[in-house]
Amino acid sequence: xxxxxxxxxxxxxxxxxxxxxxxxxxxxxxxxxxxxxxxxxxxxxxxxxxxxxxxxxxxxxxxxxxxxxxxxxxxxxxxxxxxxxxxxxxxxxxxxxxxxxxxxxxxxxxxxxxxxxxxxxxxxxxxxxxxxxxxxxxxxxxxxxxxxxxxxxxxxxxxxxxxxxxxxxxxxxxxxxxxxxxxxxxxxxxxxxxxxxxxxxxxxxxxxxxxxxxxxxxxxxxxxxxxxxxxxxxxxxxxxxxxxxxxxxxxxxx
Amino acid sequence: xxxxxxxxxxxxxxxxxxxxxxxxxxxxxxxxxxxxxxxxxxxxxxxxxxxxxxxxxxxxxxxxxxxxxxxxxxxxxxxxxxxxxxxxxxxxxxxxxxxxxxxxxxxxxxxxxxxxxxxxxxxxxxxxxxxxxxxxxxxxxxxxxxxxxxxxxxxxxxxxxxxxxxxxxxxxxxxxxxxxxxxxxxxxxxxxxxxxxxxxxxxxxxxxxxxxxxxxxxxxxxxxxxxxxxxxxxxxxxxxxxxxxxxxxxxxxxxxxxxxxxxxxxxxxxxxxxxxxxxxxxxxxxxxxxxxxxxxxxxxxxxxxxxxxxxxxxxxxxxxxxxxxxxxxxxxxxxxxxxxxxxxxxxxxxxxxxxxxxxxxxxxxxxxxxxxxxxxxxxxxxxxxxxxxxxxxxxxxxxxxxxxxxxxxxxxxxxxxxxxxxxxxxxx
Numbered sequence: 239x240x241x242x243x244x245x246x247x248x249x250x251x252x253x254x255x256x257x258x259x260x261x262x263x264x265x266x267x268x269x270x271x272x273x274x275x276x277x278x279x280x281x282x283x284x285x286x287x288x289x290x291x292x293x294x295x296x297x298x299x300x301x302x303x304x305x306x307x308x309x310x311x312x313x314x315x316x317x318x319x320x321x322x323x324x325x326x327x328x329x330x331x332x333x334x335x336x337x338x339x340x341x342x343x344x345x346x347x348x349x350x351x352x353x354x355x356x357x358x359x360x361x362x363x364x365x366x367x368x369x370x371x372x373x374x375x376x377x378x379x380x381x382x383x384x385x386x387x388x389x390x391x392x393x394x395x396x397x398x399x400x401x402x403x404x405x406x407x408x409x410x411x412x413x414x415x416x417x418x419x420x421x422x423x424x425x426x427x428x429x430x431x432x433x434x435x436x437x438x439x440x441x442x443x444x445x446x447x448x449x450x451x452x453x454x455x456x457x458x459x460x461x462x463x464x465x466x467x468x469x470x471x472x473x474x475x476x477x478x479x480x481x482x483x484x485x486x487x488x489x490x491x492x
Numbered sequence: 493x494x495x496x497x498x499x500x501x502x503x504x505x506x507x508x509x510x511x512x513x514x515x516x517x518x519x520x521x522x523x524x525x526x527x528x529x530x531x532x533x534x535x536x537x538x539x540x541x542x543x544x545x546x547x548x549x550x551x552x553x554x555x556x557x558x559x560x561x562x563x564x565x566x567x568x569x570x571x572x573x574x575x576x577x578x579x580x581x582x583x584x585x586x587x588x589x590x591x592x593x594x595x596x597x598x599x600x601x602x603x604x605x606x607x608x609x610x611x612x613x614x615x616x617x618x619x620x621x622x623x624x625x626x627x628x629x630x631x632x633x634x635x636x637x638x639x640x641x642x643x644x645x646x647x648x649x650x651x652x653x654x655x656x657x658x659x660x661x662x663x664x665x666x667x668x669x670x671x672x673x674x675x676x677x678x679x680x681x682x683x684x685x686x687x688x689x690x691x692x693x694x695x696x697x698x699x700x701x702x703x704x705x706x707x708x709x710x711x712x713x714x715x716x717x718x719x720x721x722x723x724x725x726x727x728x729x730x731x732x733x734x735x736x737x738x739x740x741x742x743x744x745x746x747x748x749x750x751x752x753x754x755x756x757x758x759x760x761x762x763x764x765x766x767x768x769x770x771x772x773x774x775x776x777x778x779x780x781x782x783x784x785x786x787x788x789x790x791x792x793x794x795x796x797x798x799x800x801x802x803x804x805x806x807x808x809x810x811x812x813x814x815x816x817x818x819x820x821x822x823x824x825x826x827x828x829x830x831x832x833x834x835x836x837x838x839x840x841x842x843x844x845x846x847x848x849x850x851x852x853x854x855x856x857x858x859x860x861x862x863x864x865x866x867x868x869x870x871x872x873x874x875x876x877x878x879x880x881x882x883x884x885x886x887x888x889x890x891x892x893x894x895x896x897x898x899x900x901x902x903x904x905x906x907x908x909x910x911x912x913x914x915x916x917x918x919x920x
Binding site: 269277299470492 | 622792806814826
């Protein structure tokens with residue numbers, strides 16, 4: 239019941255954003271006296287070249303809208319919540335929360351390593367979960383890393399990529415940020431699998447799951463140093479789009 | 493008694509004085525390769541002993557409140573500055589950031605902490621080459637002209653003071669800046685001699701270029717370390733990713749943080765050309781942002797068409813591609829000089845190049861005892877002979893470290909010690 243409600247919420251937010259944000263033209267409007275620039279792409283890049291920065295982005299109007307939405311969401315909602323969280327909790331406790339969250343999500347790393355038949359990673363992930371849950375007191379500490387068993391992040395987007403699924407159109411998800419069709423599919427699948435067969439199903443308590451989801455979201459944002467327009471580049475949308483796509487290729491390749 | 497025991501007893505007997513002489517050890521910097529020194533973060537062991545957090549707040553100034561900001565810069569609203577404040581009355585130091593850097597770049601944060609610890613208020617100012625400055629605070633919207641930049645900076649400093657004057661008590665003013673901010677400090681100081689609004693007591697230029705045009709071309713030239721040039725960036729980048737993947741394979745994990753990069757770096761020392769390419773790319777990325785912001789603010793014509801309306805959803809990819817393929821030389825010849833020629837038809841490229849240097853204000857720098865210099869002998873942005881020129885120009889007001897690359901050692905204990913002593917008037 240929990241899942242369907244969450245899914246419905248997600249679909250609703252997505253639809254709502256589509257209604258409000260799409261339909262913006264991405265081509266600049268020329269005035270009557272418009273003159274071409276001295277320097278143009280056609281003169282600088284050999285014809286027929288497709289650059290990495292030119293990621294397939296057919297819904298760019300929507301995406302840029304979602305990017306803007308995320309900018310404001312981050313500024314007025316997400317980051318203030320993170321500040322309060324950091325103000326209330328001592329750093330030491332925050333680190334315990336991070337370890338706990340990571341340990342719970344080992345579920346997804348495990349299933350996806352297994353789905354990709356990466357047995358070494360599967361083994362490491364399983365060992366980590368067992369060690370951290372027992373020796374690490376329910377995952378509050380991460381002794382595994384000190385033993386040389388490093389975290390092996392795998393998600394369903396990577397699994398799809400592993401089996402040859404291309405990234406598809408680029409999508410900026412409201413709140414979640416950069417993604418693409420493959421990785422959005424992965425995110426939804428992972429979320430469903432996690433809820434149906436993972437720790438939330440083991441605990442089977444809606445309130446606990448809700449609290450965990452909220453805290454893990456705040457914890458994740460806290461650990462992401464990214465700040466909108468912190469780089470000082472007017473091309474931040476382009477840069478993120480390219481780096482995200484490249485980073486995911488890199489994640490899939492290992 | 494055994495000799496080592498004797499020395500311990502002696503040390504104990506002598507107490508503090510012995511410890512004090514032990515501190516006076518020669519400058520040591522862990523990277524002898526100037527590119528390494530510039531690119532790699534200083535290992536924590538050499539970090540200056542500075543507080544982790546200092547009381548700081550940000551605020552905005554609006555030098556051109558009437559200016560209509562194009563919708564493509566929808567996220568821009570005022571120039572953001574920061575104030576690091578003492579509770580009691582204290583002198584205040586303005587810091588000007590280097591090329592493309594913000595008031596809160598890592599180097600700026602370190603300086604804020606070091607100077608706060610030494611008892612100063614600090615106002616940090618974003619570089620005039622940063623988009624935030626160009627859009628909100630630049631009168632010409634064409635950064636790089638040191639005299640114009642100095643006027644804009646001076647204006648911003650006054651507005652910033654007006655903004656914070658009720659919160660802090662100031663007993664005097666100093667000025668500093670690193671890299672481009674260093675040379676700009678010299679020009680701001682000269683302007684201040686005439687206007688006397690702050691009447692700076694001490695001005696420290698940190699790793700400044702001698703000639704802006706020369707230094708920028710050196711940085712730009714480093715892009716040639718990408719085989720085949722910028723149009724081959726994608727292939728180069730893929731190659732870097734492959735190497736990272738190999739590192740991951742061997743180390744068994746991957747994390748995107750300084751610690752991991754440092755470990756990978758130690759295990760797979762990169763080649764010289766790779767480090768140089770990194771410096772070049774980092775510089776070009778900043779300059780691409782600057783060129784685009786400047787062009788749009790001036791109504792286009794250089795890399796964007798004239799008389800077009802860009803919205804908050806306009807796809808900027810084609811301009812990104814062009815901006816990243818525009819060298820400083822292109823900007824200088826096709827946009828920068830023609831722009832200033834409009835108000836001064838006698839201006840030539842040669843004249844402009846001469847104006848963009850410390851040499852153009854040499855008599856002032858020679859006579860102004862308040863101005864000091866902190867530099868590195870192996871600074872990669874200096875041409876052969878330029879470090880000698882700085883030494884000769886500033887004489888005993890120059891502190892030159894043998895190594896440190898370009899701004900690599902700013903957070904080194906010795907550099908911080910020098911900075912603090914300089915503002916206290918105890919250097920030398």
